[in-house]
Amino acid sequence: xxTINVTTKTKSYAIxxxxxxxxxxxxxxxxxxxxxxxxxxxxxxxxxxxxQPVVTALKAAGFQVHVLTVPAxxxxxxxxxxxxxxxxxxxxxxxxxxxxxxxxxxVVGDLAxxxxxxxxxxxxxxxxxxxLLAQVxxxxxxxxxxxxxxxxxxxxxxxQPDLVVIDPDTLKTLPARMLAEGYGEIVxxxxxxxxxxxxxxxPITDVTAxxxxxxALIAASVAFKAQIVMADxxxxxxxxxxxxxxxxxxxxxxxxxxxxxxxxxxxxxxxxVSRLFAMHGLAPAELAETIAARLSAVGLPTxxxxxxxxxxxxxxxxxxxxxxxxxTWVYLDAIGKPKLAPVPVAELPAWVAxxxxxxxxxxxxxxx
Amino acid sequence: xxTINVTTKTKSYAIxxxxxxxxxxxxxxxxxxxxxxxxxxxxxxxxxxxxQPVVTALKAAGFQVHVLTVPAxxxxxxxxxxxxxxxxxxxxxxxxxxxxxxxxxxVVGDLAxxxxxxxxxxxxxxxxxxxLLAQVxxxxxxxxxxxxxxxxxxxxxxxQPDLVVIDPDTLKTLPARMLAEGYGEIVxxxxxxxxxxxxxxxPITDVTAxxxxxxALIAASVAFKAQIVMADxxxxxxxxxxxxxxxxxxxxxxxxxxxxxxxxxxxxxxxxVSRLFAMHGLAPAELAETIAARLSAVGLPTxxxxxxxxxxxxxxxxxxxxxxxxxTWVYLDAIGKPKLAPVPVAELPAWVAxxxxxxxxxxxxxxx
Numbered sequence: 001x002x003t004i005n006v007t008t009k010t011k012s013y014a015i016x017x018x019x020x021x022x023x024x025x026x027x028x029x030x031x032x033x034x035x036x037x038x039x040x041x042x043x044x045x046x047x048x049x050x051x052q053p054v055v056t057a058l059k060a061a062g063f064q065v066h067v068l069t070v071p072a073x074x075x076x077x078x079x080x081x082x083x084x085x086x087x088x089x090x091x092x093x094x095x096x097x098x099x100x101x102x103x104x105x106x107v108v109g110d111l112a113x114x115x116x117x118x119x120x121x122x123x124x125x126x127x128x129x130x131x132l133l134a135q136v137x138x139x140x141x142x143x144x145x146x147x148x149x150x151x152x153x154x155x156x157x158x159x160q161p162d163l164v165v166i167d168p169d170t171l172k173t174l175p176a177r178m179l180a181e182g183y184g185e186i187v188x189x190x191x192x193x194x195x196x197x198x199x200x201x202x203p204i205t206d207v208t209a210x211x212x213x214x215x216a217l218i219a220a221s222v223a224f225k226a227q228i229v230m231a232d233x234x235x236x237x238x239x240x241x242x243x244x245x246x247x248x249x250x251x252x253x254x255x256x257x258x259x260x261x262x263x264x265x266x267x268x269x270x271x272x273v274s275r276l277f278a279m280h281g282l283a284p285a286e287l288a289e290t291i292a293a294r295l296s297a298v299g300l301p302t303x304x305x306x307x308x309x310x311x312x313x314x315x316x317x318x319x320x321x322x323x324x325x326x327x328t329w330v331y332l333d334a335i336g337k338p339k340l341a342p343v344p345v346a347e348l349p350a351w352v353a354x355x356x357x358x359x360x361x362x363x364x365x366x367x368x
Numbered sequence: 369x370x371t372i373n374v375t376t377k378t379k380s381y382a383i384x385x386x387x388x389x390x391x392x393x394x395x396x397x398x399x400x401x402x403x404x405x406x407x408x409x410x411x412x413x414x415x416x417x418x419x420q421p422v423v424t425a426l427k428a429a430g431f432q433v434h435v436l437t438v439p440a441x442x443x444x445x446x447x448x449x450x451x452x453x454x455x456x457x458x459x460x461x462x463x464x465x466x467x468x469x470x471x472x473x474x475v476v477g478d479l480a481x482x483x484x485x486x487x488x489x490x491x492x493x494x495x496x497x498x499x500l501l502a503q504v505x506x507x508x509x510x511x512x513x514x515x516x517x518x519x520x521x522x523x524x525x526x527x528q529p530d531l532v533v534i535d536p537d538t539l540k541t542l543p544a545r546m547l548a549e550g551y552g553e554i555v556x557x558x559x560x561x562x563x564x565x566x567x568x569x570x571p572i573t574d575v576t577a578x579x580x581x582x583x584a585l586i587a588a589s590v591a592f593k594a595q596i597v598m599a600d601x602x603x604x605x606x607x608x609x610x611x612x613x614x615x616x617x618x619x620x621x622x623x624x625x626x627x628x629x630x631x632x633x634x635x636x637x638x639x640x641v642s643r644l645f646a647m648h649g650l651a652p653a654e655l656a657e658t659i660a661a662r663l664s665a666v667g668l669p670t671x672x673x674x675x676x677x678x679x680x681x682x683x684x685x686x687x688x689x690x691x692x693x694x695x696t697w698v699y700l701d702a703i704g705k706p707k708l709a710p711v712p713v714a715e716l717p718a719w720v721a722x723x724x725x726x727x728x729x730x731x732x733x734x735x736x
Contacts, residue, residue, distance in 0.1 A: 009377050034692060083447050090518040095690040118486070120688045121511065121524045122602070143489065150458040156489045157525055234490070320488045322463040324402060 002219055006226045008142065008233045011160040015140060015226065017219055021167035025054055025128070026061030029101070032162040033124055035062040037098040039089055041112035045072040046104040046130050049173050054103055054128070066092055070111065074258075077111050077146040077153075085115045089123075099124025099162070105131035105178075106138040106262070110156070113144030117159035125161045130170040132182025132214065133263050136189065136221035139164050141229045141242075151318040152254060158234055166222070168214045179210050180298045181263025187294050188244050188270055189221040194336015197224070207298040241338045243321060244330040245270035248352075251315040255307045267300035272355055277331040279354040282341070287332055309356040313348045370587055374594045376510065376601045379528040383508060383594065385587055389535035393422055393496070394429030397469070400530040401492055403430040405466040407457060409480035413440040414472040414498055417541050422471055422496070434460055438479065442626075445479050445514040445521075453483045457491075467492025467530070473499035473546075474506040474630070478524070481512030485527035493529045498538040500550025500582065501631050504557065504589035507532050509597045509610075519686040520622060526602055534590070536582045547578050548666045549631025555662050556613050556638055557589040562704015565592070575666040609706045611689060612698040613638035616720075619683040623675045635668040640723055645699040647722040650709070655700055677724040681716045 001018030016028060029038070038058055042051055047069050058065045068088055070076040089100075100123065102112035109127050116125035129139040145156030171179060183204070190197045197220045203209060210217070225242065232239035249269025253260050260268070274288035292302040321328050326342040333339055343351050369386030384396060397406070406426055410419055415437050426433045436456055438444040457468075468491065470480035477495050484493035497507040513524030539547065551572070558565045565588045571577060578585070593610065600607035617637025621628050628636070642656035660670040689696050694710040701707055711719050 036692070079447065079451050086523055087516070090516050090522055090686065093685055096688060097691045097693075118523050118525055120522060121513070121526055145489070148455070148458050154458055154488060155454055155486050157486055158489055317461055318458065320464060323465045324404070325465075 002215075004219070004223055004226050006140070006160070007230055008160055010233070011162070013160060013162055013164070015164040015166065015222055017166045017168070017215065017222065019167065019169050019215065021165050022050065022053060022128070022170065023057065025165060026057035026059075026063075028163065028165055029058060029063070029126060030061050032126070033063075033099055034097065036064070037092065037094055038063045038065050039085075039092075039094065039098075039100045040065060040067045040103050041070070041085065041100055041108055041115070042067065042103040043070050043072040043076065043105075043108050046108070050103060050130060050170065054101070058101075070108070072107070074107055074147065074152075076107055079146065081111055082115055082118075082146060085112070086119050089115070089119050094119065094123065096120050096123050099126060101126045101128060103128045103130065104134070105129065106134045109134050109138050110143070110145045110153070113159055113161070114146055114156050117144050117157045122159065125159065127161045127164045129164070129166060131174060132171055132179055132210070132218075133185055134182075135166045135168070135218050136182060137185045137225070139166070140222055140225045141239075142233065151315065152250060154318065154320070166218060168218060171211060171214055176207050177261065180207050180300050181261040181267075183207075183210050183217075183298050184263035184267040184270075184295060184300050186217050186221050187291065188242075188266060189224050191270065191291055191332060191335055192241055192244055192338050193220075193224050194334075198335050201294050204294070205297050210298065240321065240328055240340060241330055243328075244332070244338060245273055247316065247319065247321070247327065247329055248272050248312065250319070251312045252305065252307065254315055255311055256305060260301070260305070264301050267295045268302055268304065271295065271302040272304055273329065273331055276352065276355050277329075277341070280351075283331050283333065287334065290335065304355060309349065309352055313352060316348055317345065370583075372587070372591055372594050374508070374528070375598055376528055378601070379530070381528060381530055381532065383532040383534065383590055385534045385536070385583065385590065387535065387537050387583065389533050390418065390421060390496070390538065391425065393533060394425035394427075394431075396531065396533055397426060397431070397494060398429050400494070401431075401467055402465065404432070405460065405462055406431045406433050407453075407460075407462065407466075407468050408433060408435045408471050409438070409453060409468055409476055409483070410435065410471040411438050411440040411444065411473070411476050414476065418471060418498060418538065422469070426469075438476070440475070442475055442515065442520075444475055447514065449479055450483055450486075450514060453480070454487050457483070457487050462487065462491065464488050464491050467494060469494045469496060471496045471498065472502070473497065474502045477502050477506050478511070478513045478521070481527055481529070482514055482524050485512050485525045490527065493527065495529045495532045497532070497534060499542060500539055500547055500578070500586075501553055502550075503534045503536070503586050504550060505553045505593070507534070508590055508593045509607075510601065519683065520618060522686065522688070534586060536586060539579060539582055544575050545629065548575050548668050549629045549635075551575075551578050551585075551666050552631035552635040552638075552663060552668050554585050554589050555659065556610075556634060557592050559638065559659055559700060559703055560609055560612055560706050561588075561592050562702075566703050569662050572662070573665050578666065608689065608696055608708060609698055611696075612700070612706060613641060615684065615687060615689070615695065615697055616640050616680065618687065619680045620673065620675060622683055623679055624673060628669070628673070632669055635663045636670055636672065639663065639670040640672055641697065641699055644720065644723055645697075645709075648719075651699050651701065655702065658703065672723060677717065677720055681720060684716055685713065
């Protein structure tokens with residue numbers, strides 16, 4: 001089993017990556033928690049596959065286990081679910097020596113993480129991400145969140161887990177579309193890092209090539225994220241690089257109202273931000289196509305859906321990366337050479353306009 | 369103006385204490401925040417007295433000010449108010465470079481602090497406590513919280529402010545009963561520290577003596593709390609001392625359903641825990657009376673109300689200080705000599721029983 005150690009100002013913890021890790025979960029959890037109560041938070045998609053083995057492993061290790069299941073889907077990242085889960089912890093007399101184990105994709109990790117961060121001002125948290133997106137992205141970095149009507153992830157906290165356990169075997173039950181969206185985040189990391197990591201993507205010419213490569217791709221992505229998070233726990237400097245593709249991506253994801261998954265929206269964002277910076281003369285023209293080729297190989301979308309620029313700009317006004325009336329964009333000089341560019345909020349409509357003024361850039365409605 | 373600096377792992381900030389500090393608020397805020405939006409969160413009791421001067425001072429210093437007012441009272445420490453306030457911040461396009469200024473007592477500080485801690489995973493926070501209790505207690509230490517039906521402060525986070533401004537002049541509009549309850553917390557701090565601080569209490573023979581002594585009493589309490597918080601930001605060691613009187617106090621406060629204010633419940637808790645430990649042979653017999661004399665001088669209650677021990681123990685099961693099935697109590701060997709004593713949860717009914725078995729300890733229903 002591969003171990004990546006993360007040390008932040010508030011906590012040190014290990015990320016364990018290994019095929020079959022789920023079957024060793026009881027022993028792994030025992031390395032960080034003394035016997036007590038564990039709330040396994042999961043969703044209606046993941047529960048039928050993995051709840052039983054996880055409960056069995058935890059009970060065998062001496063824990064009292066409660067399984068709390070939320071409806072699958074982004075709509076569970078809500079105040080209502082936070083209240084419901086915290087109410088259940090309180091009624092079960094959970095104390096600060098008990099813990100929450102998040103078993104599922106990004107929604108479960110974000111929601112259960114926020115619950116663990118705020119119940120009694122913080123109790124134990126273990127992340128067991130089961131989707132490729134959550135394994136490479138949301139389980140590392142200590143971000144927890146729920147959504148507001150005005151935007152995604154607008155409420156939450158930075159809260160580090162005690163342990164992260166990643167078992168690539170859980171990807172076998174993942175639909176191809178979700179494998180591909182997780183791969184979108186891997187392409188983002190590889191484009192930021194360049195070198196050997198970017199080379200790892202060469203053999204991925206089809207979505208079926210992701211699964212066998214997953215352990216290496218996850219390890220490379222997690223190692224990169226861990227290094228960034230250690231340098232910048234609260235997203236004030238270098239960590240902003242991880243938002244590559246997310247400025248446009250987040251806005252499209254929200255405006256597509258469920259038609260685009262997160263990794264799909266980010267895929268479009270990666271390519272479109274690269275085009276935009278090329279149009280402004282700040283990035284080489286061919287870079288967008290280089291990135292698009294990797295994404296298209298697994299069927300990810302790269303073209304702008306039919307959404308008006310005014311709508312996209314309106315959503316960007318709620319972006320958490322706005323500081324002192326400027327929105328910080330991430331772009332690449334070349335693969336492996338990221339840069340930050342703050343753009344005044346007042347100039348955003350003109351700044352993004354080139355993307356919408358070229359008719360060839362505007363695709364028709366898409367179900368990608 | 370007196371300045372006490374607090375340095376924690378996550379933030380360094382100043383606590384400014386001075387008569388008339390409110391009139392200098394604009395300049396004080398400018399020392400920590402660049403111009404931007406400020407949400408002044410206050411309640412219906414404090415708003416008529418201090419909202420206007422605060423808004424004027426902030427506007428003169430170049431801030432855009434929104435005033436968000438919640439109903440006065442503990443019932444505002446609710447999910448509903450958190451959602452409403454965060455919704456208002458989001459609709460006003462607050463970003464991470466904007467901030468929340470809590471203007472009011474402990475309820476406003478706890479609620480507004482939790483909002484600032486979780487909106488966008490944390491935005492700027494300034495505490496301007498206007499009640500004596502908040503000035504000496506809840507504004508220092510970075511605790512934010514809301515209540516659950518199962519208990520007080522069961523949801524929240526540790527989140528340090530950028531600045532705390534304490535103006536003892538705001539105490540002039542405080543009802544005598546609230547001055548006395550704040551004094552209850554001061555007695556707690558003085559009993560833990562002993563020495564010169566305990567001597568400061570000698571002249572307080574009446575509630576009217578609190579106001580002239582307030583600047584010195586606040587400074588001594590805040591300096592003590594700041595030193596504890598610096599040593600133990602997340603309440604894992606020494607900070608538990610601040611819970612002196614709170615184990616019984618919190619339970620009584622909840623069970624009295626509004627008849628006891630926090631500082632009143634703590635006053636009873638301070639005396640009763642000292643009696644309890646004397647009964648168990650762990651504390652000198654006269655200590656409870658020494659503490660009771662200071663509290664009674666300003667009209668604070670010290671006797672147990674007519675609440676059954678079984679009810680009190682049931683509430684203690686939700687205490688945040690339970691770790692690994694033991695509840696940690698704080699008691700004194702002598703004034704200035706605090707000790708910690710973990711008691712297994714299963715033994716709590718027998719442990720607290722002596723308090724209820726002595727008929728002279730059981731007072732009738734009280735409106736104290």
